[in-house]
Amino acid sequence: MLRYILKRLLIMILTLWIIITLTFVLMTSIPGSPFTSDQTSNETVQQNLEKHYNLDKPKYMQYLLYLKSIVTLDFGPSIKQPNQTVNDLLGRGFPISFELGIVTVIVAVISGITLGVLAALRHNGIIDYLAMGIAVLGISIPNFILATLLIQKLAVDWEIFPVATWASPMHMVLPVLALATGPMAIIARLTRSTMLEVLTQDYIKMARAKGLAPWKIIIKHALRNALMPVITIMGTLLAGILTGTFVIEQIFAIPGMGKYFVESINHRDYPVIMGTTVFYSAFLIIMLFLVDIAYGFVDPRIKVTKKEGE
Amino acid sequence: MEKILEVQDLHVRFTTYGGTVQAVRGVDFHIHKGETLAIVGESGCGKSVTSNAIMRLIPNPPGKITKGKVLFKGQDLTKLTEKKMRSIRGVDISMIFQDPMTALNPTLTIGTQLVEGLKQHRKVSDSIAMKKALEMMQLVGIPNPEERMKQYPHQFSGGMRQRIVIAIALICEPELLIADEPTTALDVTIQAQILELFEKIQEVTGVSIILITHDLGVVAKIADRIAVMYAGKIIETGTKREIFYQPQHPYTQGLLNSVPRLDTKGKLQPINGTPPDLFSPPLGCPFTSRCPLAMEVCNKVYPDSTRLSDSHAVDCWLQDERAKKLLATMVTNKR
Numbered sequence: 001m002l003r004y005i006l007k008r009l010l011i012m013i014l015t016l017w018i019i020i021t022l023t024f025v026l027m028t029s030i031p032g033s034p035f036t037s038d039q040t041s042n043e044t045v046q047q048n049l050e051k052h053y054n055l056d057k058p059k060y061m062q063y064l065l066y067l068k069s070i071v072t073l074d075f076g077p078s079i080k081q082p083n084q085t086v087n088d089l090l091g092r093g094f095p096i097s098f099e100l101g102i103v104t105v106i107v108a109v110i111s112g113i114t115l116g117v118l119a120a121l122r123h124n125g126i127i128d129y130l131a132m133g134i135a136v137l138g139i140s141i142p143n144f145i146l147a148t149l150l151i152q153k154l155a156v157d158w159e160i161f162p163v164a165t166w167a168s169p170m171h172m173v174l175p176v177l178a179l180a181t182g183p184m185a186i187i188a189r190l191t192r193s194t195m196l197e198v199l200t201q202d203y204i205k206m207a208r209a210k211g212l213a214p215w216k217i218i219i220k221h222a223l224r225n226a227l228m229p230v231i232t233i234m235g236t237l238l239a240g241i242l243t244g245t246f247v248i249e250q251i252f253a254i255p256g257m258g259k260y261f262v263e264s265i266n267h268r269d270y271p272v273i274m275g276t277t278v279f280y281s282a283f284l285i286i287m288l289f290l291v292d293i294a295y296g297f298v299d300p301r302i303k304v305t306k307k308e309g310e
Numbered sequence: 311m312e313k314i315l316e317v318q319d320l321h322v323r324f325t326t327y328g329g330t331v332q333a334v335r336g337v338d339f340h341i342h343k344g345e346t347l348a349i350v351g352e353s354g355c356g357k358s359v360t361s362n363a364i365m366r367l368i369p370n371p372p373g374k375i376t377k378g379k380v381l382f383k384g385q386d387l388t389k390l391t392e393k394k395m396r397s398i399r400g401v402d403i404s405m406i407f408q409d410p411m412t413a414l415n416p417t418l419t420i421g422t423q424l425v426e427g428l429k430q431h432r433k434v435s436d437s438i439a440m441k442k443a444l445e446m447m448q449l450v451g452i453p454n455p456e457e458r459m460k461q462y463p464h465q466f467s468g469g470m471r472q473r474i475v476i477a478i479a480l481i482c483e484p485e486l487l488i489a490d491e492p493t494t495a496l497d498v499t500i501q502a503q504i505l506e507l508f509e510k511i512q513e514v515t516g517v518s519i520i521l522i523t524h525d526l527g528v529v530a531k532i533a534d535r536i537a538v539m540y541a542g543k544i545i546e547t548g549t550k551r552e553i554f555y556q557p558q559h560p561y562t563q564g565l566l567n568s569v570p571r572l573d574t575k576g577k578l579q580p581i582n583g584t585p586p587d588l589f590s591p592p593l594g595c596p597f598t599s600r601c602p603l604a605m606e607v608c609n610k611v612y613p614d615s616t617r618l619s620d621s622h623a624v625d626c627w628l629q630d631e632r633a634k635k636l637l638a639t640m641v642t643n644k645r
Binding site for chain 1: 365367396397398399400401404405407408409412413414415416417418426427430431462464475478479
């Protein structure tokens with residue numbers, strides 16, 4: 001097991017290095033610099049600024065310097081917000097995005113699996129059609145539409161929840177709803193289709209022939225086998241949601257880290273672009289690793305490590 | 311002898327988009343305590359549907375028991391509530407499925423799957439359940455049972471898995487075991503071992519066994535009585551001796567002739583044609599179109615059952631007095 005983890009860690013670092021290099025190349029090959037939009041600065045000021053951020057050095061030197069700083073986990077200063085480092089930005093934004101994300105994922109997984117199971121059990125019945133109707137709506141309505149609709153109805157018209165910002169659990173409800181609907185719908189559809197397949201398996205019939213109670217058959221025998229595809233998408237889902245989402249955080253004025261992904265590119269804020277990309281990639285890679293480990297726990301036929309002596 | 315199960319005039323239908331399939335069309339049979347009854351027939355004749363109907367495991371919809379009784383020790387199983395039926399499944403009547411590769415849940419240990427029925431029905435403690443499970447594993451011949459309990463199905467071979475399936479079926483000491491093609495998915499050498507296991511189990515526990523199969527070799531080995539099924543009906547029943555040595559129905563004769571034998575030379579004699587479509591089964595005897603001795607009446611009216619002995623009964627117009635004369639003339643004409 002330890003050897004496997006070490007091997008995976010090595011591959012993860014290699015993957016991350018490739019991502020860093022690619023992002024660096026792509027980013028610097030876009031014409032312009034962080035200072036081109038600054039109307040106020042004159043030539044000398046710009047040159048001084050470029051010097052300050054090492055942008056006057058040749059590209060390969062910049063790259064090497066960046067790699068060096070990344071090894072020490074220092075993502076450098078932000079160019080557009082001069083008093084802050086990228087670490088500051090991520091350190092402030094990530095906990096908020098993470099909090100919103102984790103609640104969203106929990107809501108999406110629980111409601112998605114429940115809907116999917118109910119739909120499968122009442123295959124081609126009213127509950128099935130209803131659940132799948134909700135799922136189709138959830139997939140096809142973009143979350144920013146849903147978000148504005150929720151704000152208009154639940155916050156402005158009926159004044160049940162606060163309109164925006166990030167302060168109390170009540171503030172969480174609307175963004176979580178808006179954010180969770182899409183993943184919930186995907187999980188519901190996945191769960192339904194695998195559940196339908198599993199329910200026709202012989203071992204389910206065998207469990208029924210043993211005289212087990214229906215809920216026991218569903219939870220113990222069927223659900224566990226039906227969850228594999230859900231676990232598969234959990235890796236990317238977790239990474240995507242936990243690292244913040246630009247649109248929803250923007251709509252609800254949540255000070256998460258989602259906005260840095262977009263703003264940094266608009267502003268050519270090189271250290272922030274690199275910082276967010278590396279952070280997201282590292283997070284995704286770790287999540288995928290955890291998913292691989294989780295497979296082994298859910299399905300004993302999948303072994304992450306070889307047995308000793310094999 | 312005490313009849314443990316009696317099936318009377320059982321009808322099962324499946325409603326599909328294409329129409330209604332009359333899978334079982336009035337089946338009567340019974341089984342005594344400690345006896346092995348084999349239900350024989352080709353694919354699609356309703357054997358498995360019959361066994362699933364006894365256990366009430368037919369998915370509804372589309373399947374439905376439309377008529378008939380399944381009397382288990384005098385109690386009609388078709389009338390029971392689902393909850394009451396659950397307390398009979400696995401406890402009084404158990405079932406073994408065809409393919410041991412798919413009958414076990416791949417994500418649960420063998421031990422868990424063994425004891426779960428016991429824990430559900432008998433409410434015993436973990437240690438007693440484990441002890442009983444070990445006992446069962448020894449009975450079905452699994453070496454190192456303690457170690458094997460902690461393993462998963464994929465760590466077992468096909469034959470070993472079928473032994474586990476049998477152990478699971480027997481753990482609550484049922485009075486009736488329904489084995490649906492228990493050896494079909496296994497190697498021939500393993501088949502023989504599993505059949506021997508059935509004989510041993512019956513000796514030890516006195517369980518009655520309904521054996522569903524299309525393999526006459528299996529039947530010859532372990533059955534006491536045989537019911538031959540064709541197109542949703544039982545067309546001939548008798549003891550093993552009666553069916554093998556004095557088969558009366560042309561279908562039974564055809565079945566026996568199509569088994570390869572060591573002592574006869576020449577080609578196998580298959581039964582030509584295919585069974586009738588059960589979407590619209592024929593009015594008369596369903597075997598008419600394939601029967602070498604078919605008469606006009608066969609096409610129109612289904613024959614009554616003729617009793618040839620206490621145990622031997624056949625549904626065939628050839629048993630009619632008038633047909634016997636005809637048969638005699640036919641035979642002389644041939645010469």
